Amino acid sequence: MNGIHDLGGMDGFGPVPYDGGESETFHERWEGETYATFVATLGNRFASIDEFRHSIERMPPDFYLESSYYDRWVTALTRLLVENDAIDPEAFAARAEAFEAGNAIVPEYEEPDMLGRLAAGVADSYATDADEESPSFSVGDAVAVRNAHPDGHTRCPRYARRARGEVVAHRGTHVLPDARAHGRDGAEPLYQVAFDGAELWGEDAEPGVSVTLDLWESYLKPADAGTEGER
Amino acid sequence: MTDADEDEFDPDEHAREHDPEARVRALQSLLIEKELLSSDAVDDVIATYEDEIGPLNGARVVARAWTDDAYRERLLEDGMAAASEVVDVDGDAIDLEVVANAPDEHHLVVCTLCSCYPWALLGLPPTWYKTPAYRSRAVKEPRTLLAEEFDTDLPSDVEIHVHDSTSELRYMVLPQRPPGTAGMDEDELVDLVSRDAMIGVERLGGGER
Numbered sequence: 001m002n003g004i005h006d007l008g009g010m011d012g013f014g015p016v017p018y019d020g021g022e023s024e025t026f027h028e029r030w031e032g033e034t035y036a037t038f039v040a041t042l043g044n045r046f047a048s049i050d051e052f053r054h055s056i057e058r059m060p061p062d063f064y065l066e067s068s069y070y071d072r073w074v075t076a077l078t079r080l081l082v083e084n085d086a087i088d089p090e091a092f093a094a095r096a097e098a099f100e101a102g103n104a105i106v107p108e109y110e111e112p113d114m115l116g117r118l119a120a121g122v123a124d125s126y127a128t129d130a131d132e133e134s135p136s137f138s139v140g141d142a143v144a145v146r147n148a149h150p151d152g153h154t155r156c157p158r159y160a161r162r163a164r165g166e167v168v169a170h171r172g173t174h175v176l177p178d179a180r181a182h183g184r185d186g187a188e189p190l191y192q193v194a195f196d197g198a199e200l201w202g203e204d205a206e207p208g209v210s211v212t213l214d215l216w217e218s219y220l221k222p223a224d225a226g227t228e229g230e231r
Numbered sequence: 232m233t234d235a236d237e238d239e240f241d242p243d244e245h246a247r248e249h250d251p252e253a254r255v256r257a258l259q260s261l262l263i264e265k266e267l268l269s270s271d272a273v274d275d276v277i278a279t280y281e282d283e284i285g286p287l288n289g290a291r292v293v294a295r296a297w298t299d300d301a302y303r304e305r306l307l308e309d310g311m312a313a314a315s316e317v318v319d320v321d322g323d324a325i326d327l328e329v330v331a332n333a334p335d336e337h338h339l340v341v342c343t344l345c346s347c348y349p350w351a352l353l354g355l356p357p358t359w360y361k362t363p364a365y366r367s368r369a370v371k372e373p374r375t376l377l378a379e380e381f382d383t384d385l386p387s388d389v390e391i392h393v394h395d396s397t398s399e400l401r402y403m404v405l406p407q408r409p410p411g412t413a414g415m416d417e418d419e420l421v422d423l424v425s426r427d428a429m430i431g432v433e434r435l436g437g438g439e440r
Contacts, residue, residue: 008343008395009371013364016380021427024355025281030252032277037258039276040268053345059243067246069346069361074255075246082240087261089240095257096249106260111269118272128326128399155397157343159370174398190398206374208390214398 001151002158004061009159009201031070037077042125043118047080049125050181054153055079128174130187135217137191141167142223145193145215153181156219160211164223165195168212176216188217285354286426288318289403292352293429294420296329297408307331310403314352324351330394331405332434337385339377339393339431340402341369347396349403353426360430370395381432404429407436 007013026032041047047055055076056064064072081087098104137143144164145156155177169192179186197209246254262268292314296303306313310327314320327349330338342348343366348356359365368376373391377383385391394402406428412420427433 005344007363007366008341008369010363010367013362013367016359016364016368016376017362018359018380018432019357021425021433022357023285023426024357026277026355027358028252029277030255032280033259033273034251034255035280036268036273036276037255037262039272040259040262044262044267056345063243063247065363068251069358071246071251074251074258075242077258078246078254079242081258081262082242086265086267087258091261092257093240093245095260096245096253099253099256100250104256104260106256106270107263108270109263109266110271111266112271114269115272115275118268126399155344157395157397159343171398171400190400194392201371206372206391208387209373209393210390211370211393211395213395214400216398 001057001153002149003057004064005057006158008157034070034073034077038073039115039118039122041077041080041086043121044086045121045125046084046086047125048180050153050177051080051183052076053177054181057153130173130175133173133187133189133217135170135189135191137167137170137189137217137220137222139167139170143167143191143193143220144223144225145219146221148219150178152178154178154219156215157213159200160195160213160215163195163199165193165199165213167191168194171214174216176218178216178218190214190216191220193220280355284320284350286352286424286429287421288314288320288354289349289352289426289429290421290424291317292329293405293424294417296405297412297420298417303331303405306405311351318352320351325349326400327352327403328394328400329403329405330392332407332431332436334407335389337389337391337431337434338402338404339369339373339391340396340404341366341393342396343367343370344395344397347399347401349401349429352403353429357426369393377432381427383432383434385434404431406434409436 056072082089145160147162171190173187174190176186176188192212193215194210194212197205295317296306306329310329311322315322346356346361370393373393425433428435
């Protein structure tokens with residue numbers, strides 16, 4: 001989907017809030033708890049990593065931009081857990097109000113084997129392995145990114161569409177995020193494709209810049225195929 | 232799922248009205264009550280990222296590559312397998328491609344779509360890495376971005392290769408070994424390797440290798 005998350009090449013977001021290279025930690029305890037809730041959601045196989053990313057992308061654009069990073073995670077996890085009947089939305093809403101009012105505490109429950117089990121589920125949710133498909137493109141091929149605008153999840157950034165680049169590596173066959181984000185099976189050859197800066201950003205592009213992307217086969221076509229008949 | 236099934240519950244509208252800390256504690260509580268999450272798992276996850284996984288992992292890998300040419304080759308060939316020789320990480324934790332800076336080449340890593348990052352070697356991504364400001368500009372005007380926001384001025388004859396992390400393959404930059412470090416051993420070199428150099432917003436070294 002052409003969502004607000006697809007930020008490459010946009011203008012107007014101002015300076016980067018660079019902090020001088022300090023090591024990153026969770027700034028507050030709830031951010032770490034959010035990470036643990038993410039581990040529980042993927043680890044219990046309520047959602048794949050692609051469904052999680054897509055759940056973030058489904059936030060209304062204004063809300064995406066005004067939310068902090070882990071706030072977006074909480075919203076995305078809530079959506080997935082409700083949609084998969086892992087939690088009851090009424091019970092959730094009531095509990096959230098209780099916490100806001102200071103009338104609830106997180107229950108204690110110890111289970112030493114839990115994290116290992118969850119970690120295995122998380123690893124599965126990220127797994128990209130698939131039976132090898134024979135690749136249509138080879139290293140050195142000139143390719144063009146299809147001008148496709150799917151409604152659902154995709155890992156093809158908008159700024160690369162219609163651009164011509166060169167295949168610099170074949171990465172093997174990887175699970176297709178566009179499929180897994182919607183509960184479907186699918187895997188395709190994955191390629192590293194390099195684009196010249198001027199191809200992406202026009203004649204005023206900074207000189208001496210290239211951008212590489214990892215793109216699945218269905219995102220690409222031969223560069224000499226032209227643009228007519230584009231689906 | 233239809234709206235009727237969920238009694239019109241809209242997670243975005245709910246989230247706009249309620250504090251994320253309260254919301255995540257509600258999620259966490261309900262999952263713990265169903266024994267889908269445990270208190271010790273929560274504490275372990277937090278401790279792992281606060282205390283165990285961090286940029287020191289990447290720094291050790293870089294320092295080894297600076298001192299051992301055969302290792303450097305293995306690292307560029309199969310990043311995580313080589314990393315697991317030096318630091319206590321699972322060689323299958325992530326797919327890693329290490330990209331090496333050179334006198335006339337500089338690499339920069341970004342994830343324009345979300346926040347993909349080589350966490351097994353660098354830990355949690357810094358807040359700025361996840362911001363719209365960094366993600367939007369890194370692919371379009373990396374030279375200006377590096378100069379204006381990170382005080383990293385690259386000579387105009389140094390090419391910049393930006394890696395937008397769109398797949399599960401994660402990128403880490405192998406900086407050049409800084410000049411004047413010929414007498415330093417691997418442990419001393421580790422201290423010179425910054426997280427930011429491994430993302431590519433900082434450039435170590437000049438003309439050597």
